[in-house]
Amino acid sequence: MRTVRSLTSALAALAVSAASAVALTLASAASAPPAAALENGLARTPQMGFNNWNATHCDADFNEEMVKGIADLFVSSGLKDAGYQYVNLDDCWAEKNRDANGDYVPNATRFPHGIKTLADYVHSKGLKFGLYTSAGTLTCAQTMPGSLGHEQQDARLWASWGVDYLKYDNCNNQGIDAVTRYTAMRDALAATGRPILFSMCEWGENKPWLWAKDVGNSWRTTGDIFDNYPSMLSIIHQNMTLAPYAGPGHWNDPDMLEVGNGGMTETEYRSHFSLWSVMAAPLLIGTDLRKASAATMKILTNRDVIAVDQDPLGVQGAPISTDGGRDVFVKPLKGGDRAVALFNESDGPQRISTSAAAAGLPAAPAYTVRDLWAHTTRETAGAIAATVPAHGTVLLRVSADRAWAQYPPAVDVGVGLSVPYPGAVPIIQPGTPTTVTTTVTNAGRKPALEVRTRLTAPDGWTVRPASPSNTPALGTDKSFTTSWTVTPPQDASSVHDLSAATTYADGSAESTVQVTALKLTTPPTGTTYLSDLPWVRSTNGWGPVEKDMSNGEAGAGDGHPITINGVVYKKGLGAHALSTIEYYAAKKCTSVAADVGVDDEKTSNGSVTFEIWADGAKVAGSGLLTTADPAAHLTANVAGATMVRLIVTDGGNGNDSDHADWADARITCT
Structure with a gap:
């Protein structure tokens, strides 16, 4: 599950005698849960550091100079002061063969001065x-030996080099029981007498959260993360249910950070960092810090957010509500505060709300709410709410603070447009006047006074208020809405920002919504292949959605003829979970039909569901389909729908090998 997606637990071409020798070496170890506990005193809060894999893989610039440069940047950029400790090497640091004594040999090209010298340099930086x-x-990556059957020898060598952290992956494991293999390394590390944090990268295949508390300091709960929003979302869904198994010294690990690698927006990266912190996940930077932008560093060094991750109470936050892509996560903090994350999974802005009571805080006249990204503190009578942009997260620290009266009331402003279903992408047709609303809401115990609101649009757009934009006072739990007429120019296209800002006595608030300027085309009469029509938008878990071919995973046009269980189709859509393909139906279409299944270009691991949605209603679903299943015929009544969505989920187990075909997909319109 690294380097190439087909590298999961595939066995390397090794001699049978070698595999047998490994099996004999470990034959005496029981496969039952380990009897001895892991008591190394490490990772009392989730580990923080750097790992090169997401940024470099085995590229040539993964070398001694890079690692030294990262260590230098930890100090000069403030990362060390923010809590990051570990500078970790991933795959490809060693030669492919061991030496005559059976020891690892550092790669002579990448690390000409050896690993101990490099470790000493890192240690010299504190x-x-x-x-x-x-x-x-x-x-x-099959570039260097694994440690199966060499646990004691390798652990002694690493300890002599000054290693403080081991990431222990799961590839080429010869089918030997996971508990046996990971326990053997735990014992080998302990026998060295050196404190070495043990990070188990078992991918969640054997539910390590049920047994690994006594084996490792952290364990991967999912397959590898990739630098795109569907991958991140899939991993959140898998990891967020595992809160009961985490705690000081033993953490659920949803994989390393992708922040700064370029595949997501800044909003999505803030969600990534926020939710990893709320879920008490290890924070391992996965971008090349030598090239990191100021925006990336601002995310990675946000001490308010880091404090949530590193809270000494050691509780993993969990969702208290998930409805329509509106998720509320709560993490109890030492001293009684609560971290509250309002996460909008959907593709359009949504208002997300909860309360101090629902977050587990005691009854109080009012509460303080600190926005950990805006770095502002406000007071609330109890409501906790915000209009959250698509894929965004508002992260708050809420306290039953007696000093609440010294802060301005918690006021937020949202931008609203008419959409066909909650969470839909807001679309404005070029040259067409559209009504946009701004809504200001006061959650504070005190009234908000002298409230003034404005709406701004891109240059060339016109914005005119259609109702009053000011009010002298806004009481507790009261809202004030202004209507605006917004007209984009005839040649407008692409995605643009509409920004609302409100000011009031002692405070201000602002909100931005992204809208798509797009001329919507009414579909033709009769039955048409969907691959012959333009979609309104598409999102895909890996690579682009393909027309009349399978997904293929990488660049456009790299797929194969759509094939499900040996049946070849000339027409259709090749997707990859998680994915959404959306078409404009204009309330003129009646039905959608397709043969659906996992494409034959994947022979294992593919596990998906197919869904057809008419606006906000799911109107057809395939149930779980795998690589072993024939195509399922799916039909749906979409009468009256403005938008039709074809959605593929990852089946709940991550998006590895989830190549999903909508074969012969057709829509019928009148």
Whole structure:
């Protein structure tokens, strides 16, 4: 599940005798849960540091100079002061063969001065040093040996080099029981006498949260993350249910950070960092810090957010509500405060709300609410709410603080447009006047006074108020709405920002919504293949959605003829979970039909569901389909729908190998 997506638990081409020898070495270890506990005193809060894999893989610039540069940047950029400790090497740091004594040999090209010298350099900066290998006979990139059968020898070598952290992967494991393999390394590390944090990268295949508390300091709960929003969302869904299994010294690990690698928006990266912190996840930077932008560094060094992750109470936050893509996560903090994350999974802005009582805070006259990204503190009578942009997260620290009266009331402003279903992308047709609303809401115990609101649009657009934009006072739990007429120019296209700002005595609030300027075309009469029509939008878990071919995963046009269980189709859509393909139906279409299934270009692991939605209603679903299943015929009544969505989910187990075909997909319109 690294380097190439087909690298999951595939076995390398090794001699049978070698595999048998490994099996004999470990034969005496029981496969039952380990009897001895892990008591190394490490990771009392989730580990923080850097790992090169997401940024470099095995590229040539992964080398000694890069690692030294990262260590230097930890100090000079403030990362060390913010709590980041570990500078970790991933795959490809060693030669492919061991030496005559059976020891690892550092790669002579990448690390000409050896690993101990590099570890000493990292230590000289007041930091800690980590390495990687696999609980198998080869690592996942198959560039260096794994440690299966060499646990004691390898652990002694790493300790002599000054290693402080081991990431232990799961590739080429020869089918040997996971508990056996990981327990053997736990014991080997303990026997060295050196404190070495043990990070288990078992991908969640054997539900390590049920048994690994006594084996490792953290364990991966999912497959690898990729630098796109569907991958991040899939991992959130898998990890957010596992809160009961995490705590000081033993953490659920939803994989390393992608912040700064360029595949997501700044809003999505803030959600990534916010939710990893709320879920008490290890924070391992996965971008090349030598190239990191100021915006990336601002996210990675946000101490208010880091404090949520590093809270000494050691509780993983969990969702208290998930409705229509509106998620509310709550994390109890030491001293009684609550971290509250309002996460909008959907593709359009949504108002998300909860209360101090629902978050577990005691009854009080009012509460303080600190916005951990805006770095502002307000008071609320109890309501906790915000209009959250698409894929965005508002992260708050809420306290039953007796000093609440010194702060301005919590006021927020949202931008609203008519959409066909909650969470839809707001669309404005070029040259067409559209009504846009701004709504200001006061959650404070005190009234908001002298409230003034404005709406701004891109240059060339016209914005005119159609109702009053000011009010002298706004009481507790009261809202004030202004209507605006917004007209984009005839040649407007692409995505644009509409921004609302409100000022009031002692405070201000602002909100931005992204709208798409798009001329919507009414579909033709009769039955038409969907692959012959333009979609309004598409999102895809890996690579682009393809027309009349399978997904293929990488660039456009790299797929194959759509094939499900041996049946080849000339027409259709090739997607990859998680994915959404949306078409404009203009309330003129009656039905959608397709043969759906996992494409034959994947022979294992694919596990998806197919859904057809008419605006906000699910009107057809396939149930779980895997690589072993024939195509299922799916039909749906979409009469009256403005938008029709084809949605593929990952089946709840991550998006590995989830190549999903909408074969012969057709829509019938009148």
